[in-house]
Amino acid sequence: MLSKSNIKRITGLHQKKYRKQEGLFVAEGIKVINELLESSCAPEAIYGIEDTSLHIPEENKNMFQKVTAAELKKISFLKTPQTALALFKIPKQVDDKRTGITLLLDDVRDPGNLGTIIRLCDWFGVTSLVCSSQTVDCYNPKVVQATMGSLSRITISYVDITAYLEEEKRPIYGTFMNGSNIYAATLPKEAVIVMGNEANGISDAIEQLITQKIAIPRFGQLQKTESLNVATATAICLSEFKRGCVTET
Amino acid sequence: MLSKSNIKRITGLHQKKYRKQEGLFVAEGIKVINELLESSCAPEAIYGIEDTSLHIPEENKNMFQKVTAAELKKISFLKTPQTALALFKIPKQVDDKRTGITLLLDDVRDPGNLGTIIRLCDWFGVTSLVCSSQTVDCYNPKVVQATMGSLSRITISYVDITAYLEEEKRPIYGTFMNGSNIYAATLPKEAVIVMGNEANGISDAIEQLITQKIAIPRFGQLQKTESLNVATATAICLSEFKRGCVTET
Incomplete structure (x- = not known):
């Protein structure tokens, strides 16, 4: 079950101020989450109605938390919530290549x-x-x-x-x-x-x-x-x- | 002042069914309305907080009705209503040229x-x-x-x-x-x-x-x-x- 403080923390990430403070961002939907999991982006937490369609790497399996559709609705910013939502760490990116x-x-x-x-x-x-x-x-x-x-x-x-x-x-x-x-x-x-x-x-x-x-x-x-x-x-x-x-x- | 039945008629035009029935569509904002007024589109009614920035042709001047910002809010579909809203007749368009x-x-x-x-x-x-x-x-x-x-x-x-x-x-x-x-x-x-x-x-x-x-x-x-x-x-x-x-x- 999602605690009240957790719900508050996740919904707070819809604001830039809290994303900066926590160093985290929210991704929703199986497709988007899977693409981020396959990349160098580091997950922090993954919430889903089920985990069968999510490609969670072995080392991150413990980050998955099963939630109900009603709980997902509370943390989603979408009108029609998807079946999963994840928090990822904001990567530190500096472009200093100046090529191409x-x-x-x-x-x-x-x-x-x-x-x-x-x-x-x-x-x-x-x-x-x-x-x-x-x-x-x-x-x-x-x-x-x-x-x-x-x-x-x-x-x-x-x-x-x-x-x-x-x-x-x-x-x-x-x-x-x-x-x-x-x-x-x-x-x-x-x-x-x-x-x-x-x-x-x-x-x-x-x-x-x-x-x-x-x-x-x-x-x-x-x-x-x-x-x-x-x-x-x-x-x-x-x-x-x-x-x-x-x-x- | 806008009558209740008029407000109902205009807001109904947000639905395709009523647009088809009435043969009318809604345009909002000075820029969009002026571009339509300059085209071959025929206006049916123009509501605005003022008419100085609207380029209403002489023969359509009688279609303008001054309304308050509060009235405009009632008929607008925008979150932040513009200063004018107009109804135009849906043109009968058939593309039978088949060139270019x-x-x-x-x-x-x-x-x-x-x-x-x-x-x-x-x-x-x-x-x-x-x-x-x-x-x-x-x-x-x-x-x-x-x-x-x-x-x-x-x-x-x-x-x-x-x-x-x-x-x-x-x-x-x-x-x-x-x-x-x-x-x-x-x-x-x-x-x-x-x-x-x-x-x-x-x-x-x-x-x-x-x-x-x-x-x-x-x-x-x-x-x-x-x-x-x-x-x-x-x-x-x-x-x-x-x-x-x-x-x-």
């Missing part, structure tokens, strides 16, 4: 967008994601769910992005309405790609550090669509940076 | 995904969107909000997609894990592109009608990401079909 493609987010605020962007990084083999400190926390439960397990395969760091970019030697790309056509550009294998905030795009301070302004051309006859969603714009940018690699390998 | 690029959706269920896809169509100049009858209703309030006004510029029809595709003469493209590399393909200017359901992809019955199976290559070393979100996959497909046009125009 790094995606950098300048204040992306929507958890669904960040989750989709993490999945896109995983798909396109971009293992380094650098976020401004104002970007939504990647251990926010909504982000964890939206990543569908991809979270465990990407190195995500929250840094002072101005300082990060000031020390950068690779070209720094950013999308702007008046940038040069991304489809006509020769894109390098080593670069930082900056994506901006949902409402305001790339901030003025960061724009000063962009070395290559690019644009995704707009085709509509009326030319009225004001912008693409940040996740779909990221999809198109990563696709363009990576498409050249396919014929070479 | 048509995007076809095989049971896309999430309103946010459909909204994002409609914005993508607008961006890429794809004016014809054909949906299976099980695809989420494009006049669902969440879809209307997510389209940010793009809704008024795309012809959207709900049809028996099997019958539609059986009569199709253009090549019919669909994305599959085992399809041929989209980056290496020569893509035509006239085609139907089929996108599948969030969980199940393209259905077996529709797969039989696909003439060209394509794939978006996956780059991650671990190759574990199971799929791209349907909206981001649509972004990449439309970008690939359209990118060739840029250098030609």
Whole structure:
């Protein structure tokens, strides 16, 4: 049975403050939990209605606690709770490699967008994601769910992005309405790609550090669509940076 | 003042049944309403805290009704209501052109995904969107909000997609894990592109009608990401079909 204090501790992890304090985050659902268990993420506790579909490593078997659906409902942040919930230790991640493609987010605020962007990084083999400190926390439960397990395969760091970019030697790309056509550009294998905030795009301070302004051309006859969603714009940018690699390998 | 029966009628429009019965849909927020007012969409009623930021055509001025923030809250479906809400007549749309690029959706269920896809169509100049009858209703309030006004510029029809595709003469493209590399393909200017359901992809019955199976290559070393979100996959497909046009125009 789950104690009251335990329930309080777990539901507290829906808040960034307590995640930071405890160094833990919540994952829900068999699929997401299994993907995290297979990765280097260290579990702290696993709660489930049953454990037959969970791939719990031998050394972590003692972390499993059987709970009822009613108990799971108390600790879940989902409207329709899954059959399992687990706590994982937040990994200490620092990206200091600065090789290949790094995606950098300048204040992306929507958890669904960040989750989709993490999945896109995983798909396109971009293992380094650098976020401004104002970007939504990647251990926010909504982000964890939206990543569908991809979270465990990407190195995500929250840094002072101005300082990060000031020390950068690779070209720094950013999308702007008046940038040069991304489809006509020769894109390098080593670069930082900056994506901006949902409402305001790339901030003025960061724009000063962009070395290559690019644009995704707009085709509509009326030319009225004001912008693409940040996740779909990221999809198109990563696709363009990576498409050249396919014929070479 | 808003009458009780009027409030009931408007909130009823959050359900597809009543939208169909009344032939009306709800749009919220100055930006979305103004974009619809500028299009061929016919308004039926406009409620707002004030009318100074609304671009109401002279002949529709009498449709405006001033309401209080408290009244607006009663008819809004948003957690944080905007300052205006309007009812528009659902246009009768039939896509019988069958030219250029048509995007076809095989049971896309999430309103946010459909909204994002409609914005993508607008961006890429794809004016014809054909949906299976099980695809989420494009006049669902969440879809209307997510389209940010793009809704008024795309012809959207709900049809028996099997019958539609059986009569199709253009090549019919669909994305599959085992399809041929989209980056290496020569893509035509006239085609139907089929996108599948969030969980199940393209259905077996529709797969039989696909003439060209394509794939978006996956780059991650671990190759574990199971799929791209349907909206981001649509972004990449439309970008690939359209990118060739840029250098030609």
